[in-house]
Amino acid sequence: MAASVAGAHRLVRRWLFFGRLDALWMIRDLGSFAGYAFSEGLKVLAAIATMLLLSERFDGVGPWTQPQVVFLLGFAVTANGMIDDLFGYNVAYISRRIGRGQLDHVLMQPQPMPLTLLTEGFSPAAGLPVLGTGLLLLAWGIGGTAAPASPLWFALLALNLGASCVVILAFAYAVGSLAFWAPRAAEEINSSSWSLITQLRAFPLDGVRPALLGGLLSVVPAGFAAWYPCRALLGLDHWRPSVVVTPLAAVAFALVALWIFRTGMAHYLDTGSQRYLSYGHRR
Amino acid sequence: MAATRKYLKTAEMAFSAFFSDGPLVLLDYLMRLLRVMILLALWRLVLDSRGAGATDDPGLSLGALLTYTLIAQVFAPQLDVTTRIEDAMWEGTLTGRFLQPMGLVANFTSELLGTWAMVFLTFSAPLLLLAPALGVDPRPASPLHGLLFVASLALAATLGVAVDFIFCGIAGAIGQNIWLIKYVRTGLMTILSGVLLPLQFLPWGLGDVFAWLPFASMASAPLRVYTGTGDAAWLIPLQAAWCVALWPVASWIWSANRERLAFHGG
Numbered sequence: 001m002a003a004s005v006a007g008a009h010r011l012v013r014r015w016l017f018f019g020r021l022d023a024l025w026m027i028r029d030l031g032s033f034a035g036y037a038f039s040e041g042l043k044v045l046a047a048i049a050t051m052l053l054l055s056e057r058f059d060g061v062g063p064w065t066q067p068q069v070v071f072l073l074g075f076a077v078t079a080n081g082m083i084d085d086l087f088g089y090n091v092a093y094i095s096r097r098i099g100r101g102q103l104d105h106v107l108m109q110p111q112p113m114p115l116t117l118l119t120e121g122f123s124p125a126a127g128l129p130v131l132g133t134g135l136l137l138l139a140w141g142i143g144g145t146a147a148p149a150s151p152l153w154f155a156l157l158a159l160n161l162g163a164s165c166v167v168i169l170a171f172a173y174a175v176g177s178l179a180f181w182a183p184r185a186a187e188e189i190n191s192s193s194w195s196l197i198t199q200l201r202a203f204p205l206d207g208v209r210p211a212l213l214g215g216l217l218s219v220v221p222a223g224f225a226a227w228y229p230c231r232a233l234l235g236l237d238h239w240r241p242s243v244v245v246t247p248l249a250a251v252a253f254a255l256v257a258l259w260i261f262r263t264g265m266a267h268y269l270d271t272g273s274q275r276y277l278s279y280g281h282r283r
Numbered sequence: 284m285a286a287t288r289k290y291l292k293t294a295e296m297a298f299s300a301f302f303s304d305g306p307l308v309l310l311d312y313l314m315r316l317l318r319v320m321i322l323l324a325l326w327r328l329v330l331d332s333r334g335a336g337a338t339d340d341p342g343l344s345l346g347a348l349l350t351y352t353l354i355a356q357v358f359a360p361q362l363d364v365t366t367r368i369e370d371a372m373w374e375g376t377l378t379g380r381f382l383q384p385m386g387l388v389a390n391f392t393s394e395l396l397g398t399w400a401m402v403f404l405t406f407s408a409p410l411l412l413l414a415p416a417l418g419v420d421p422r423p424a425s426p427l428h429g430l431l432f433v434a435s436l437a438l439a440a441t442l443g444v445a446v447d448f449i450f451c452g453i454a455g456a457i458g459q460n461i462w463l464i465k466y467v468r469t470g471l472m473t474i475l476s477g478v479l480l481p482l483q484f485l486p487w488g489l490g491d492v493f494a495w496l497p498f499a500s501m502a503s504a505p506l507r508v509y510t511g512t513g514d515a516a517w518l519i520p521l522q523a524a525w526c527v528a529l530w531p532v533a534s535w536i537w538s539a540n541r542e543r544l545a546f547h548g549g
Contacts, residue, residue: 031457039463042470049473050480054329057486062328196314203321207328212320220317 014119026125040129048073051202064204067144074137076201076226079164081131091121095176099187101273156243160229163250167224170257180264201225290393297397312406319356343483347510349419354509355478357407360399362502364443366391368451369461424511431515435505438522443501445533452536477503497525
């Protein structure tokens, strides 16, 4: 008990420390802050604009009413914001750290690697534009839908949001682990895998053919990024246990990703990284 | 022939270097294919639920919309031109480009042509062949529309290179992180160009306003020409006008700011 309290205390202290560093970095000068806030705002707007405008024009998308589409977008952006907040600075883009040999920086720290990966990317200031927009959309969507806004429903919403983040991160780590074996070629593979998820997550996938849909819930789990949990939470899926499918999928994806990452780590501990030349430049 | 050799050689180098990072580039193809399949399913979902694929616009049937979406993906590199200049700025390799025996625009454009040729062979052409299996008629509205599309696409790509140089020039001028400028550009393209959502579908008459902007001339115009859902006699001259207006701006921004660029490399 005392050990777990001490562990939690250590975690919070690390988050406070890295949160302060992130805030200092963000407000280092007005020009950089304004440029970052504007570009992030526009990036989020672009990610949701297509579906938002489409649902406005056609008063919904298929079985999804307009407020339900807003909820879907809010869920997707909030999950994205949570990952940005907790796993910024390339912790979520793990292929970059592995490919660039920066995992050594993690390994040499006098603390367990999971603690470093869990805290080093904490960036509440940098992630605020995305998370804030997501929460606003989520509140707007909940206000317009007939969702049973009970404490249990909000608990399920929080559970599904967390599970979606785990699925997305697990996919990123499973794919990003390729950089253990191909550090140069796979350094940017997480850019592709993130694009894959972020470009597909905002679409209602109801009209997609079953075979493709199966792929989007397994090989490339974009369906779990927003569409499936939102269907379950909004009652569009009449199968009641569907609200726990995303959390269960999160456990499965996390286990697979953990196995792949550990296998890659074992390889890395043998070979190390040779990406940097002796005078500091990348090969 | 001798005068064009250096440009052809640059294009050839870009063509052959396409798979230099291994087969991982195929992941991008997978992403594009998935996206086009989902977009096609989305249009069917939206329009079929309104009854027999109806749209409010009599000129934009479900069939034309599916063709619009497919062609937008087939010619995606030409409809949203991204030279490698932002990478070169980020990596610090732009300094080397200044030393090469050709102009910067010609250098990046030659490279772009080589990349486009490879993408066309490995993704665009297979996607066109796959179109019937996806339930899409990939043909233009008529042979004349097909011919006009070639001219419109050339103007769109020319305009795209100018816009790319303008944004990267701005990044150099204001000393901002190149990726922030890229996000701004991508955001504007997604919302204003009509490449994902045809401008005719925008609510509140926004599409009529956006159609006048250069972003629409880069994507929406050629797609509307191809599908016969826009007036080529208005769209193509507007594209030409934007080219005439923006190339001097691109040239001026680079001339004024090239010495302010700082490279860190590494």
